Every structure is written in structure tokens, then in C-alpha cells.
Amino acid sequence: MKCLNCGNSINNSLSIKEIFLFKEIVPNYICNLCRKQLAPLIGRNNCPRCLKPDSDGVCTDCYMWEQKYGIINCHQALFEYNQFIHSYFKLYKRYGDVLLARLFFQDIKNWSLRNNFDVVTYIPASESHLQARGFDPVYELYADIFDLKPLLVKVDADKPQAQKNRIERLNTPQTFSALPEFSKIQKEQRILILDDIYTTGRTLMHAHDIFLKTGFENISTFSLSR
Numbered sequence: 001m002k003c004l005n006c007g008n009s010i011n012n013s014l015s016i017k018e019i020f021l022f023k024e025i026v027p028n029y030i031c032n033l034c035r036k037q038l039a040p041l042i043g044r045n046n047c048p049r050c051l052k053p054d055s056d057g058v059c060t061d062c063y064m065w066e067q068k069y070g071i072i073n074c075h076q077a078l079f080e081y082n083q084f085i086h087s088y089f090k091l092y093k094r095y096g097d098v099l100l101a102r103l104f105f106q107d108i109k110n111w112s113l114r115n116n117f118d119v120v121t122y123i124p125a126s127e128s129h130l131q132a133r134g135f136d137p138v139y140e141l142y143a144d145i146f147d148l149k150p151l152l153v154k155v156d157a158d159k160p161q162a163q164k165n166r167i168e169r170l171n172t173p174q175t176f177s178a179l180p181e182f183s184k185i186q187k188e189q190r191i192l193i194l195d196d197i198y199t200t201g202r203t204l205m206h207a208h209d210i211f212l213k214t215g216f217e218n219i220s221t222f223s224l225s226r
């Protein structure tokens, strides 16, 4: 198999343990050279609520979300946002290489096998982005791994997030509304909301807030990068 990012060969031979334990074989689409450029978040003195690395306790953003929305953030992510992740999302989202959706399949799949939820939904692209790109990048990133339920719809914003500074991003008003299917979900179910990148947390906090205000209590969020 070849690395989806650079085309190098990937050695996918099974370990003795995998053969004897009949473990589910999770395919890998990223080579070791590319993997070495990633900065995993695990074990880095993270914020316990959002996994911000090297934060030494609850970070100031998480305190702000608690004060502003009453949200006790429960977020998990796999990799720190760095140059490799930046280039990856540029190729995947801006240049629309939809095949790259599976580059992190193994990492996300393994995370999904260790965590249980009743309902998994995702941050949808706005209609204008969907039209321009031809695919929904967050949906494609997770569709092979989770049984995704579309529950939210994104209203087109005044200007794209990427063009906003930090203060503008944090102060953007609610940009989601709930689809009719939303009302069919039982309140005691464990909810997971997926996004691709967590920057200030604003996008996921707005989605989280819709669930919270409707009476859900068990709400978690996840992003590939933080």
C-alpha cells in the first residue's frame, strides 16, 4: 500500500500479537516518514477539558466557555496543529483532494474503538462551501468510521473563519440551527460532535450549546487536530 500523502510504500504486515489475538485489523494510509512529522497530543500536560498541550490545568479559553455558555468542555483531539497538519488541510480542503480523507483513518478508527457514544454527529459545511468544494470535508473525514447523523445545519457566515482574527472568531454569534431529526434524539443519550480542527473552540462550543440548551447532559466533542 502507498502513503496517501507522499506515495511512499507502507509496510502493513501483521504483528504476531495481531494474528493471535484476532484483533480487528485497522488499515493504515500514512507512512512512517509522514507520521514522524505529526505532534501527538497524548501525555503533554494538556488542559483536561480541551487537550490544549502544555497548559498546566484548565486553560483560559475553557474557563471563558464555562462563563459564557455554562459549558464544561469535554473535548478530545489527536494531533497538535503544526506545519504538517496545515499542509494536509490545505491539500484536502482548499485544493479538494478528497482521497486524503483517509490519511488518518487508522488513528481516528483506533480512537473510536476506545470510546463509546450513542449518537455521533458532525459540524456540517455551509451550503456555499459545499457548492464550491463539491464535498463536505468533515463528513468525509469521519463517514467511514462513525455512523454519522446529520443534526445541524450551518448558516452562511458574514465572512469565512479563516479571514477572521482571534477576537472576531471568539465573538461570532451562533451559526448553527437544528435539523428536524434533532427532536427524535433521546436526551439521556451520549452525544459526540465531530470537527476537523479545534482552534478557539468557538465552532464546537456553538454546536455543543445547541445540545445543552435542549436538555442534553452527556456531550463530548472531538477533532483530528487541536
Ligand SMILES: [Zn+2]
Pocket: 003, 004, 005, 006, 007, 008, 030, 031, 032, 033, 034, 035
Ligand atoms: Zn508519507
Ligand SMILES: [Zn+2]
Pocket: 047, 048, 049, 050, 051, 052, 058, 059, 060, 061, 062
Ligand atoms: Zn482548555
